[in-house]
Amino acid sequence: MKLTIPFDNSFARLGVAFYARQPPVPVKSPVLRAFNQDLADMLGITPGEVAEQALVFGGNLVPDGADPLAQLYSGHQFGNYNPQLGDGRAVLLGEVVATDGMRRDIQLKGSGRTPFSRGGDGRAWLGPVMREYVVSEAMHALGIPTTRALAVVETGEDVIREGRMPGAVLTRVAASHLRVGTFQIFAARGDLKSLRALTEYASDRHYPDVTGPMGLLKAVRDAQAELIAGWMSVGFIHGVMNTDNCSISGETIDYGPCAFMDTYQPGTVFSSIDHQGRYAYSNQPDIAVWNLAQLATALIQLFDDREAAVEQATEIVHAMPALIESAWMRRFRGKLGLTSPRKGDSALIDDLLARMTAGQADFTNTFRALGSSRARDQFADPASFDQWAEGWQARSDSEPDRGATLKAANPAFIPRNHRIEAMIEAAVAGNFSPFHRLTRVLAHPFQDQPDENDLKNPAEPDEVVVATFCGT
Numbered sequence: 001m002k003l004t005i006p007f008d009n010s011f012a013r014l015g016v017a018f019y020a021r022q023p024p025v026p027v028k029s030p031v032l033r034a035f036n037q038d039l040a041d042m043l044g045i046t047p048g049e050v051a052e053q054a055l056v057f058g059g060n061l062v063p064d065g066a067d068p069l070a071q072l073y074s075g076h077q078f079g080n081y082n083p084q085l086g087d088g089r090a091v092l093l094g095e096v097v098a099t100d101g102m103r104r105d106i107q108l109k110g111s112g113r114t115p116f117s118r119g120g121d122g123r124a125w126l127g128p129v130m131r132e133y134v135v136s137e138a139m140h141a142l143g144i145p146t147t148r149a150l151a152v153v154e155t156g157e158d159v160i161r162e163g164r165m166p167g168a169v170l171t172r173v174a175a176s177h178l179r180v181g182t183f184q185i186f187a188a189r190g191d192l193k194s195l196r197a198l199t200e201y202a203s204d205r206h207y208p209d210v211t212g213p214m215g216l217l218k219a220v221r222d223a224q225a226e227l228i229a230g231w232m233s234v235g236f237i238h239g240v241m242n243t244d245n246c247s248i249s250g251e252t253i254d255y256g257p258c259a260f261m262d263t264y265q266p267g268t269v270f271s272s273i274d275h276q277g278r279y280a281y282s283n284q285p286d287i288a289v290w291n292l293a294q295l296a297t298a299l300i301q302l303f304d305d306r307e308a309a310v311e312q313a314t315e316i317v318h319a320m321p322a323l324i325e326s327a328w329m330r331r332f333r334g335k336l337g338l339t340s341p342r343k344g345d346s347a348l349i350d351d352l353l354a355r356m357t358a359g360q361a362d363f364t365n366t367f368r369a370l371g372s373s374r375a376r377d378q379f380a381d382p383a384s385f386d387q388w389a390e391g392w393q394a395r396s397d398s399e400p401d402r403g404a405t406l407k408a409a410n411p412a413f414i415p416r417n418h419r420i421e422a423m424i425e426a427a428v429a430g431n432f433s434p435f436h437r438l439t440r441v442l443a444h445p446f447q448d449q450p451d452e453n454d455l456k457n458p459a460e461p462d463e464v465v466v467a468t469f470c471g472t
């Protein structure tokens with residue numbers, strides 16, 4: 001049976017101001033390395049033969065109904081405005097309305113040069129492609145909004161990064177690829193016609209109930225507040241929260257030098273290019289607010305009465321920290337097995353986190369072990385945990401179903417960074433079994449999987465990954 005994708009390309013219909021038409025650049029010898037059958041089914045794709053999948057998802061064969069294009073955007077990178085970015089190594093093949101009724105983008109990443117490539121080669125190498133596949137699928141299984149991974153194709157061509165690396169193309173699936181930066185570029189250029197059309201398009205697509213630019217701003221704020229609280233609750237560090245990597249839909253997007261923490265250290269930074277720690281774990285809520293302020297700045301251009309618009313937008317942005325805080329509280333209350341709010345919960349959580357930092361406790365394993373005798377073993381000073389646990393027991397004893405709440409809120413398995421690195425190393429050597437094992441286990445992160453317990457272990461001292469490189 002032929003590979004078919006039921007495309008319906010609404011973004012392409014928006015007009016050429018928003019993109020450059022650009023087919024993927026064919027690769028030398030495409031080999032399919034991963035295919036996400038469940039996701040393909042959800043998207044309504046007829047999978048076809050492996051050989052055809054390699055051609056389509058490597059970029060050598062443009063499937064019927066696709067209308068490949070590179071999207072235009074700009075953005076603040078590490079706080080500095082870059083007036084033109086855009087898809088420099090990705091093309092949107094098109095969109096499908098999936099079996100759940102939701103519209104989704106299908107994008108090839110690493111698909112060759114585009115008019116927006118600037119100095120880049122338009123390619124990706126296997127390492128970051130595999131990392132994005134595993135981590136985005138794990139994020140989905142953790143219940144946190146995210147883009148997803150449909151396929152990996154190795155290209156048979158080398159790319160030059162920290163050496164010669166095997167090239168690869170990731171097929172990424174997203175609610176859309178609209179970013180804060182997509183709005184910024186039209187605002188910065190004073191192209192209000194496009195900015196208005198984009199605002200209407202984004203609202204219709206993601207938040208059909210909202211009205212006007214301020215309605216969209218509020219909806220993005222709420223979605224981003226939930227997202228950041230989700231990241232914080234699993235110890236995730238995005239690494240490059242630039243405005244061009246901040247999705248309007250509220251999904252996690254653009255997995256670059258990202259990682260999950262092992263020991264709980266709020267200042268943790270992984271990205272080798274984040275010298276100032278701008279995107280450290282504990283800064284993520286503040287950065288999300290900063291990014292929303294950039295969206296607000298863009299949307300304000302649409303109002304004739306600027307002063308009133310600034311006032312309204314400021315109010316919307318200023319409400320965001322409290323929204324993140326309450327989403328965070330809801331998540332962390334759940335992590336302590338608490339279902340209903342009570343006074344003192346916040347202090348109880350903060351106290352545990354402070355003791356975890358001092359005691360170098362593993363973030364994931366500590367929460368997963370709460371309620372068992374193993375929690376105290378996570379601490380350099382177990383007595384410090386015991387002191388905390390007395391108050392927690394007193395507070396949580398009355399919770400009707402504490403054990404179940406704890407298990408549902410605290411994953412046993414996360415994509416630990418040293419495992420990702422080992423998986424990449426194996427893949428580069430042609431061994432994809434660590435990849436298959438990780439994706440299989442991480443598809444059920446809240447389930448006990450006793451045969452897989454070694455995947456729960458934090459890195460041994462010689463395995464610790466201190467930085468993930470941006471040489472993506």
Ligand code: AMP
Pocket residue numbers: 085086087088089090116117118119120121122123124240244245254256472
């Ligand atoms: P990222 O840090 O991956 O979000 O990318 C930031 C910007 O750089 C985007 O406009 C990308 O399209 C562009 N970019 C990143 N890597 C490459 C590459 N290898 N070739 C061309 N453009 C790239």
Ligand code: MG
Pocket residue numbers: 244245254
């Ligand atoms: Mg990006």
